[in-house]
Amino acid sequence: MVDITLRVNGATRTGSPEARKTLADFLRDDLNLTGTHVGCEHGACGACTVILDGRAVRSCLMLAVQAAGREVTTIEGLAPDGGMGTLQQAMWDSHSFQCGFCTPGFVMQATAFLSDHPDANEQQIREALSGNICRCTGYQSIIDGVLLAAERNRAH
Amino acid sequence: MKLPPFDYEAPETVSEAVELLAEHGDEASVLAGGQSLIPLLALRLARPAVLVDINGVTELSGVSAADGWMAIGTMTREHVAEESESVADTVPLLAAALPYIGHEAIRSRGTIGGSLAHADPAAELPAVARALDAEFVVRGRSGERVIPAAEWFEGYLMTSRRPDELLVEVRFPTTGRDTGVSFQEVARRHGDFAIVGLATSLSLSDGAISDARLAFAGLSDVPVRADAAEDLLVGERPSTELFDEAARRATADVDPPGDLHGSSDYRKTVAAALVRRGLRAAAAHALGRQ
Numbered sequence: 001m002v003d004i005t006l007r008v009n010g011a012t013r014t015g016s017p018e019a020r021k022t023l024a025d026f027l028r029d030d031l032n033l034t035g036t037h038v039g040c041e042h043g044a045c046g047a048c049t050v051i052l053d054g055r056a057v058r059s060c061l062m063l064a065v066q067a068a069g070r071e072v073t074t075i076e077g078l079a080p081d082g083g084m085g086t087l088q089q090a091m092w093d094s095h096s097f098q099c100g101f102c103t104p105g106f107v108m109q110a111t112a113f114l115s116d117h118p119d120a121n122e123q124q125i126r127e128a129l130s131g132n133i134c135r136c137t138g139y140q141s142i143i144d145g146v147l148l149a150a151e152r153n154r155a156h
Numbered sequence: 157m158k159l160p161p162f163d164y165e166a167p168e169t170v171s172e173a174v175e176l177l178a179e180h181g182d183e184a185s186v187l188a189g190g191q192s193l194i195p196l197l198a199l200r201l202a203r204p205a206v207l208v209d210i211n212g213v214t215e216l217s218g219v220s221a222a223d224g225w226m227a228i229g230t231m232t233r234e235h236v237a238e239e240s241e242s243v244a245d246t247v248p249l250l251a252a253a254l255p256y257i258g259h260e261a262i263r264s265r266g267t268i269g270g271s272l273a274h275a276d277p278a279a280e281l282p283a284v285a286r287a288l289d290a291e292f293v294v295r296g297r298s299g300e301r302v303i304p305a306a307e308w309f310e311g312y313l314m315t316s317r318r319p320d321e322l323l324v325e326v327r328f329p330t331t332g333r334d335t336g337v338s339f340q341e342v343a344r345r346h347g348d349f350a351i352v353g354l355a356t357s358l359s360l361s362d363g364a365i366s367d368a369r370l371a372f373a374g375l376s377d378v379p380v381r382a383d384a385a386e387d388l389l390v391g392e393r394p395s396t397e398l399f400d401e402a403a404r405r406a407t408a409d410v411d412p413p414g415d416l417h418g419s420s421d422y423r424k425t426v427a428a429a430l431v432r433r434g435l436r437a438a439a440a441h442a443l444g445r446q
Contacts, residue, residue: 002164018161019162019164019207020158020161020162020164020197021158021159022158022159022194041158041198042194042198042199043191043194043195049261052264055235055261056264057264057265058191058261058262060194060198061190061191061194061195061262061265062194062265063164063190063194063209065164066209066211109260112260113260127346128260130259130345130347131259131260131261131347132259
């Protein structure tokens with residue numbers, strides 16, 4: 001076990017994970033933040049994407065102990081009051097999910113991308129989301145949702 | 157699956173890391189960005205007794221250009237190199253290849269040294285290193301060795317780094333204004349491993365080709381230089397006929413593997429097409445830079 005302290009969704013959290021525990025499992029099992037989903041467990045599907053110090057990363061491809069001293073944002077941290085952020089609302093309005101398993105990963109990847117590229121076009125959004133797999137939607141509605149969010153962000 | 161158990165070491169200096177590797181030898185694996193090693197652990201294809209995590213070794217990160225070389229610290233994240241104006245300016249072939257690596261979230265963590273030490277023959281950076289004759293600086297207890305790219309890649313996921321050595325830096329020769337480059341890749345989906353990839357560098361002097369470099373990813377268990385095509389090109393003037401012939405020679409002697417992503421014949425056909433595209437793009441790039 002290794003003692004770690006990190007910031008998660010703006011709060012200081014501590015834990016003592018085994019060195020081999022991934023950040024994804026630590027978030028889910030130790031911190032009860034089960035919004036981060038674990039799909040393939042080897043970095044192929046993108047469902048476990050979180051934001052680490054401002055950049056999208058796969059939380060199954062890093063160890064929890066490597067997050068010590070870092071700032072992690074999970075899907076729970078996007079709208080702390082229980083409501084929905086602009087991107088989440090736009091994806092809701094665009095029917096951007098069916099079963100919803102992959103959705104947290106898409107939302108986190110798109111959040112990181114839109115904050116760096118507020119004027120992104122459809123092609124850039126497709127490329128930015130190319131590492132996330134959805135087995136239901138066929139992707140079109142997800143792209144529509146992210147485009148709508150970008151449009152609404154610009155209007156504000 | 158979950159990762160198998162291991163002893164975890166997190167050195168803060170290169171000398172501490174080297175001591176740990178000297179102590180544990182081939183029982184240890186070095187953890188850089190983890191974008192290849194952690195999947196291998198999760199799939200239980202690797203079961204090191206000790207994991208030496210070099211993410212806390214700050215002296216291993218950074219890029220610096222001097223004396224005709226761009227030196228890149230082994231822990232330099234791929235997104236950092238991708239966003240570096242200095243890299244784009246001095247080693248444009250590397251800059252061209254970086255966006256093809258995995259996906260955004262992979263490049264957030266993945267490192268230059270990690271990819272090159274992992275040595276997947278279908279990956280982009282090994283082809284770039286081989287095309288440019290990069291140099292690999294490894295450090296062990298007894299000192300440093302500098303290994304040319306031609307001797308670095310020994311086989312599938314195998315390099316000439318000894319288990320007690322740490323890859324500390326990769327040096328790329330800087331690219332002159334007379335030189336154009338291109339990175340070409342065919343994959344099922346952007347970010348997937350290349351079915352075939354090609355790193356191309358072409359130098360022009362008074363309208364004739366003075367230097368040509370072509371290195372394939374995905375055709376063998378190591379990145380492969382197309383020597384016969386390079387020999388043909390040097391001294392000639394760029395033309396469609398010349399590039400067609402170069403594509404024939406580059407693929408005449410290769411025997412690529414076949415798998416569910418493409419048969420051996422398909423890979424050869426794609427490789428020839430990439431040679432034509434890569435040479436056209438590199439020649440146009442060279443003319444634009446002069």
